[in-house]
Amino acid sequence: xxxxxxxxxxxxxxxxxxxxxxxxxxxxxxxxxxxxxxxxxxxxxxxxxxxxxxxxxxxxxxxxxxxxxxxxxxxxxxxxxxxxxxxxxxxxxxxxxxxxxxxxxxxxxxxxxxxxxxxxxxxxxxxxxxxxxxxxxxxxxxxxxxxxxxxxxxxxxxxxxxxxxxxxxxxxxxxxxxxxxxxxxxxxxxxxxxxxxxxxxxxxxxxxxxxxxxxxxxxxxxxxxxxxxxxxxxxxxxxxxxxxxxx
Numbered sequence: 249x250x251x252x253x254x255x256x257x258x259x260x261x262x263x264x265x266x267x268x269x270x271x272x273x274x275x276x277x278x279x280x281x282x283x284x285x286x287x288x289x290x291x292x293x294x295x296x297x298x299x300x301x302x303x304x305x306x307x308x309x310x311x312x313x314x315x316x317x318x319x320x321x322x323x324x325x326x327x328x329x330x331x332x333x334x335x336x337x338x339x340x341x342x343x344x345x346x347x348x349x350x351x352x353x354x355x356x357x358x359x360x361x362x363x364x365x366x367x368x369x370x371x372x373x374x375x376x377x378x379x380x381x382x383x384x385x386x387x388x389x390x391x392x393x394x395x396x397x398x399x400x401x402x403x404x405x406x407x408x409x410x411x412x413x414x415x416x417x418x419x420x421x422x423x424x425x426x427x428x429x430x431x432x433x434x435x436x437x438x439x440x441x442x443x444x445x446x447x448x449x450x451x452x453x454x455x456x457x458x459x460x461x462x463x464x465x466x467x468x469x470x471x472x473x474x475x476x477x478x479x480x481x482x483x484x485x486x487x488x489x490x491x492x493x494x495x
Contacts, residue, residue: 338399338481339364345395354388363482364402366392368437370475377419379432381440389437392479393444402481404441405452408434409478411471412458431455437477 339359346366349355356367373385381389396404408430415423423429434453442448463470 335359335362335364341398342366342395346391349388349391355392362486363480365481366479368392368477368479370433370477371472373437373477374433377416377423377429379423379429379436381436386440389440390444393441393446396441396446396479396481399481400450401484402450403452403484404446404450405454405480405482406434406437406441407478407480408432408437408455409460409462409474409476410458411461411474412465413471426457427455429455430457433477437479 336359339357342364343350343357346355346357350357354369354372358365358367368385368388372388373381375382396402410426410430412426415426415429423432431453432455434455438448438451438453441451458465458474461470461474462476463473465471465474
């Protein structure tokens with residue numbers, strides 16, 4: 249009887265012990281799984297915090313860049329407005345200085361986006377087929393020179409134009425074609441402006457001959473309009489761009 253009782257207790261103890269070992273292993277595995285989940289979540293949290301910080305930094309950089317762009321555009325707008333106002337003031341001043349000559353039809357003042365022009369009537373300044381300045385033309389040109397002296401930020405381009413009537417044979421030894429005649433007239437105007445106090449380094453002389461008409465050469469009136477001297481006041485920046493060689 250005692251032997252049977254001892255055997256029974258041994259079996260129960262073995263079963264209890266075995267049951268206890270299984271529970272402990274399961275618990276440890278569950279605990280390890282939870283630890284891994286917690287570690288994964290912590291890593292995800294850290295990654296999200298880093299991403300959030302990077303986004304904040306990126307947003308701050310974009311906001312700063314946008315503010316800088318807005319500021320730059322506002323400065324450009326202000327500069328364009330100031331330049332436009334300056335051009336208008338220069339045009340008004342030039343018209344005022346030469347108002348009597350404009351009224352007499354001796355010249356015209358025109359305004360463009362980046363330049364001003366003074367168109368001189370050819371018959372006032374030159375005899376037909378000649379490049380020497382007439383006395384009456386010199387008087388008008390002296391007033392033009394006085395007006396141009398105030399435009400220190402401008403390049404002054406003087407261009408001669410003719411109609412399509414060939415140069416008379418008696419003058420072809422001096423001016424073989426209208427090219428030479430137009431260049432000679434522009435050069436003489438530049439030299440007169442220089443003698444009147446306009447800095448020569450600011451001036452350019454050129455001739456277009458008959459190849460840039462503003463009216464038809466089929467009528468006397470049209471040919472008269474085409475025979476002209478054009479004085480262009482060009483912004484220094486635009487003149488620099490025009491002088492660059494083509495790529």
